[in-house]
Amino acid sequence: MALPTYASPLEKTWYYARLAICAAIFFFLIAPIVVVIPLSFNAEPYFTFTDKMLSFDPSGYSMRWYDSLLTFGMTNPDAPRGLSWWADVWQNAKWVQAAKSSAIIGFFSTILATVLGTLAALGLSRPEMPFRRIIMAMLISPMIVPIIITATGMFFFYSNPCEPLTWIGLNPQCGRLAGTYLGVILAHATLGIPFVIITVTATLIGFDQSLSRAAASLGANPRTTFFRIIMPLILPGVISGALFAFVTSFDEVVAVLFIAGPDQQTIPRQMWNGIREQISPAILAVATLLVIFSIALLAAVEMLRRRSEKLRGVTPH
Amino acid sequence: MANALDPHAAVVTEAGGLDQRGTLKTADGQPLSRALARSSRKARRRAFMLVLPLLLFILITFVLPIGQMLQRSVKNDGFSANMPQLSAWFAEHPRGTDPNDAAWAALAADLTASAEARTIGVVGTRINYDMPGTRSLFTSAGRQARRGVEPPYRDAILEMDQKWGDPKLWSVMREASSPYTSNFYLAAVDRTRDDSGNIVQAPEQQRVYLMLFLRTLWLSLVITFTTFLLGFPIAHLLATLPTRKSNLLMILVLLPFWTSLLVRTTAWMVLLQQQGVVNDILVWLGVIGNSGRLQMIFNQTGTIIAMTHILLPFMILPLYSVMRTINPSYVRAARSLGATSWTAFRRIYFPQTLPGLGAGALLVFILAVGYYITPALVGGSSGQLISNMIAMHMTQTLNWSMAAALAAILLGGVLILYWVYDRLVGIDNLKLG
Numbered sequence: 043m044a045l046p047t048y049a050s051p052l053e054k055t056w057y058y059a060r061l062a063i064c065a066a067i068f069f070f071l072i073a074p075i076v077v078v079i080p081l082s083f084n085a086e087p088y089f090t091f092t093d094k095m096l097s098f099d100p101s102g103y104s105m106r107w108y109d110s111l112l113t114f115g116m117t118n119p120d121a122p123r124g125l126s127w128w129a130d131v132w133q134n135a136k137w138v139q140a141a142k143s144s145a146i147i148g149f150f151s152t153i154l155a156t157v158l159g160t161l162a163a164l165g166l167s168r169p170e171m172p173f174r175r176i177i178m179a180m181l182i183s184p185m186i187v188p189i190i191i192t193a194t195g196m197f198f199f200y201s202n203p204c205e206p207l208t209w210i211g212l213n214p215q216c217g218r219l220a221g222t223y224l225g226v227i228l229a230h231a232t233l234g235i236p237f238v239i240i241t242v243t244a245t246l247i248g249f250d251q252s253l254s255r256a257a258a259s260l261g262a263n264p265r266t267t268f269f270r271i272i273m274p275l276i277l278p279g280v281i282s283g284a285l286f287a288f289v290t291s292f293d294e295v296v297a298v299l300f301i302a303g304p305d306q307q308t309i310p311r312q313m314w315n316g317i318r319e320q321i322s323p324a325i326l327a328v329a330t331l332l333v334i335f336s337i338a339l340l341a342a343v344e345m346l347r348r349r350s351e352k353l354r355g356v357t358p359h
Numbered sequence: 360m361a362n363a364l365d366p367h368a369a370v371v372t373e374a375g376g377l378d379q380r381g382t383l384k385t386a387d388g389q390p391l392s393r394a395l396a397r398s399s400r401k402a403r404r405r406a407f408m409l410v411l412p413l414l415l416f417i418l419i420t421f422v423l424p425i426g427q428m429l430q431r432s433v434k435n436d437g438f439s440a441n442m443p444q445l446s447a448w449f450a451e452h453p454r455g456t457d458p459n460d461a462a463w464a465a466l467a468a469d470l471t472a473s474a475e476a477r478t479i480g481v482v483g484t485r486i487n488y489d490m491p492g493t494r495s496l497f498t499s500a501g502r503q504a505r506r507g508v509e510p511p512y513r514d515a516i517l518e519m520d521q522k523w524g525d526p527k528l529w530s531v532m533r534e535a536s537s538p539y540t541s542n543f544y545l546a547a548v549d550r551t552r553d554d555s556g557n558i559v560q561a562p563e564q565q566r567v568y569l570m571l572f573l574r575t576l577w578l579s580l581v582i583t584f585t586t587f588l589l590g591f592p593i594a595h596l597l598a599t600l601p602t603r604k605s606n607l608l609m610i611l612v613l614l615p616f617w618t619s620l621l622v623r624t625t626a627w628m629v630l631l632q633q634q635g636v637v638n639d640i641l642v643w644l645g646v647i648g649n650s651g652r653l654q655m656i657f658n659q660t661g662t663i664i665a666m667t668h669i670l671l672p673f674m675i676l677p678l679y680s681v682m683r684t685i686n687p688s689y690v691r692a693a694r695s696l697g698a699t700s701w702t703a704f705r706r707i708y709f710p711q712t713l714p715g716l717g718a719g720a721l722l723v724f725i726l727a728v729g730y731y732i733t734p735a736l737v738g739g740s741s742g743q744l745i746s747n748m749i750a751m752h753m754t755q756t757l758n759w760s761m762a763a764a765l766a767a768i769l770l771g772g773v774l775i776l777y778w779v780y781d782r783l784v785g786i787d788n789l790k791l792g
Binding site: 053056060061063064067068070071072073074075077078081088089090091158159161162164165166168170171172175177178179180181182183184186187188189190191192194195196197198199200205206228229231232235240243289292293295296299300310313314317318321325326329332333336337339340343344 | 399402403405406407408409410412413414416417420421422423424425426427428431589592593596608610611612613614615617618619620621622623624625626627628629630632634635636639668671700725728729730731732736746749750753754759762763766769770773774777781786787789
């Protein structure tokens, strides 16, 4: 806001002081994220700027921590870097394995959360929806209930999914979901669903219901109406919901710690182990890559938001 | 309703007409009210069918597991399932009966059977929850019982260990003889039962949970307040700047929001540790000596700083969306009527931000109360919250019923706050960037 012309000297001082305070708070928000980036190029195994780094001596910087992300866990890291070396990386490197697990779990849980969440959001946005408030509260609750409680409940459930059936007198045998990809995917879909519902219902608030009525009056059946009229309009909201769900899965560690087996070693879990056991600047290299990843996602979501606003701007109100 | 001047009624009347009693009818001759009710029922069913798959999914993967956890918090059959004869004796004889020969015989038989089935450790663990230090009593008695116990059983068992005669032990075993117990909830609020079954305060060195609950509440309040202090100026600046500039600055708020939680926590560990960047800068500036480096992490300070940073966007976003709708002419009117800028802010502007402030504060508080990852990594021992205790019982002591009871209490608190949030703010108004 601009400084009014009638401002007194005291107010002028306060105005600039406020700007300085805001700048400091923005610094507090951003600095921790930015500072890990140069530190990840540290040539020494320290978490602070060495003298060489501060004097911009090239020998103070190195890519060794990024290299260690590839070599950590390899059977033969010192072999010449040919095709077989890269095959070894792809097969055995711990961080590459973690990235693969995270991608698989993230992909399938996002699909599940997005499909179920979008359908439900379409239903919840209809004025006729019965028990709307309580159902909405229940579907959003995985975001509100502390993750440690959710993970505790899931730990009991996923280690014996048939146990609740014994409450009604049945006694079937079934396998464990804990320690399987399916278990982690289901858990992450549950955690991602609230985000899909929130973003898609937000898009649907501005949705003009007469458009679908117009389509129907022109002879489109409900399926055509959905895919040709509704879907293109809500797509930006659906995609940003899907991105939220993906990030939730990609960043989730507690449920993974509780229900995943040794095969589902995701990136956050690997980071968690790294931080707890012995923190090395390799963690900062991962952190830097993740920061770049989140910048890309944020840019995508911003673009989608603008596109959605533009699309909705076209619809008559 | 059936007014001839009503255009809607006119259409219906033309199509279906009125019957003798004057009720409206549709084209196929049905009463209009019934046709309407049927079509609205159909619309409701359609809307519900869209939600149903997800509702079932959440019920199975989320609500059911939490129900299972709640059941764990009151049920533990570690003793009753493995010591059936003694449990039956307890059921037949009321509290206060001294253990007779039948009881000792049942105990001996159960110890032998349980030791042979290798479940004696489970039994000992269950009793150990209510009476610490008794697990080895059971395992060693089990070992000796497998070699054979001869009657009279009372003397034989007391010879193994005099502690078997302790009335407190018998009282605890009586409690455990039913699979359902409230003892884990009692323990979660630092209460226990004495020899005669009355609820009393736990011994002083075992009182940890109430202190942890209070600390969780206190730290969450502090964090809510600091996010308010830092979030308010930012939200105000964003709301009053022109859209183009505020959109740019908004990215600085949203970037931390999108960055991995572990990355942000790691960043704070790197910044705040004793050989870290912040201490280095302070030493370089001469604020502190090299020997006087501050301990800013692995304690409560670390938890507060890192969690404030992580939860700040949840305060800024609702505040911002409310502040943007505040009409600036009110403040101008106040100024023109002679209010100082402080008075105009305090009496006119600030009250209008209260809905956003309430929404942000509630959301931050709800999220802070159940936070786990950040306190676990940067909290040291003094910055641990109740959720860290739940995790400890789940993964280290394996006292799952205790973890479930603590989680149930925390869940109750969070659900009450969630209900308040829904009443005051409405879940529909939850915004993500």
